[in-house]
Amino acid sequence: MxxxxxxxxxxxxxxxxxxxxxxxxxxxxxxxxxxxxxxxxxxxxxIPPPNPAAITVFALPAAQLGDITSFISVSFLSNVIVGCVPASRPERALWCAAFGEALAGCQYLQHTMLSIHTLHVGPRLSKDAFSEATNLAHHHHIMASNAFTHMAPVVNEQNWLAVFIFGISVIIFRFATQQYCPDHLFDYLEMLQVLRISSNIARSVSSYLFRSEMWPFIRDRASLQLICQSDDIGMQQAIENLEGIVSNYRPRSENRRKATPAAFEAFKTWVITCHGYPSVWRHYIDWPATIQTEFLNDIREEEDVPLLLLIYWCAIMYRGPRRWFMEVWLRRTATVVVKKLDGDWNQALVWPLETLQIIHQ
Missing domain, CATH: 4.10.240.10 (Zn(2)-C6 fungal-type DNA-binding domain)
Structure with missing residues (x-):
């Protein structure tokens, strides 16, 4: 021209x-x-809706991935990392632009986004197609994990967002795949471990996130209190009753005597921090990141009081905004854990099960 x-x-x-x-x-x-x-x-x-027809291209080998935003909206992908409370229009625009740049040429990020999008579309499909979608999601998750491990990226100004997104995507993947897996594969302890490990990535990128243009928006959303006071009163009373149960708890192993009280104190601090309304990613990982290995061992050995505390954590998490990859997992975990309780905890279970909308016989 x-x-x-x-x-x-x-x-x-x-x-x-x-x-x-x-x-x-x-x-x-x-x-x-x-x-x-x-x-x-x-x-x-x-912000167009996810396209179920896109699932047919998800099996492309890494060398042919190219620009995945040609069939998956960048705005959808940005929703993955925005958090839980709906973001403002300016914040969404920031995430869309930053996300598009992070995806370019980053194969582990492209694979992990394909995995998440496949899981998001999967439940809308037929039973056979859903099974295929789950297999494809696992395929891309493995490809992403292998690529990330091979690169072993040192976090810097250029790649921190890609590392951050990858860490969040691992959380989403684990939650989403555990929601509908067969009973013998359902493992809530594994999910707690994933959240604990994710805190390492959170620490590695936090200084960059705090300096980013997105941080003021995230900080404002984290401070939102979107629940009514009557709900707060019921929650506070239930936690006070749980405190009495914890104080009288005596574990089978003496060397674990301090683990559950410490986990409960961390739980109370977490509830105060998130106002009983988990609304950003940090709220998801804070409590699992602070609990001791001994407490996890008590859960593994199905000690009643640690299991009760896990149910309460699920209930508080459920009070936050609805997320497609997690709400079924929270209810499923609580339902499974209740069946493992030996004692008569009917009174202690009233509030968390009502919050989780679970009918307890």
């Missing part, structure tokens, strides 16, 4: 809605693109 001539119809498939409508090129500079800034208009990026 000769110099000085004008380019027409540079519509961007990943641009903002207004640029698409005007059929002009969007520079995708979140939170407000250049065109919308010049016109002093709101800048919004489209």
């Amino acid at each position: 000769p110099n000085g001539s004008r380019n027409f119809h540079h519509k961007s498939h990943k641009g903002c809605k207004r640029c698409k409508t005007r059929r002009v090129k969007c520079n995708k500079q979140a939170p407000v693109c250049a065109n919308c800034r010049r016109r002093n208009e709101d800048c919004e990026y489209e």
Whole structure:
């Protein structure tokens, strides 16, 4: 094209809605693109629903992955890491732009996103297709884990977001696959271990996250208190009653005597920190990251009081915003754990089971 001539119809498939409508090129500079800034208009990026037909391309080998955003929306992918409380429009725009950059050329991130998207679509499919989707999700998860382990990335300014997203995606994958797995494969202890390990990644990227443009938005969402006071009163009374149970608890092994009281104190601190409404990723991992190995051993050996504490944690987690990959897991865990209790804990179980919407016989 000769110099000085004008380019027409540079519509961007990943641009903002207004640029698409005007059929002009969007520079995708979140939170407000250049065109919308010049016109002093709101800048919004489209958030289309997941496309079930995309599942047919999920088995592509790594060398052919290319730009996965051609069939999976960047805005959907950004929803994975935004957290739980709905994000504002400017924050979503920031995540979309940052996520698109992080995905470029990062195969372990591309594989892990394919895995998560497959799991998200899977429950909407037929039984056979759901089984195939689960297998494909495991395939891409293994590919992602192998690539991440092989790279063993040292966290820096360039890759911290990719590492952060990968850590979150592992949590989502474990929650989602455990929701509908056969009973003999269901393992709530494994999930607690995954959350504990995830705290290591959280620590490695935290300094970069705190300096990012997204952090003020995350901080504001973490401080939201979206529950009514009557619910708070019931929760506080139930936790006070649980404290009495914990104080009278005597484990079978003397060397574990301090583990459950310590886990309960950490639990109370966590409830205060998240206002009884877990709303960001940090709220998911804080309590599992603080509990001792001895406490996990008590859960493994099906000691009643540690199991009760696990049920209460599930109930508090359930009070947060609904997440497709977790809400079934929380109810399933509590249902399984209740059946393992030996003592008569009917009174102590009233609040957590009502919160989890579980009918206890």
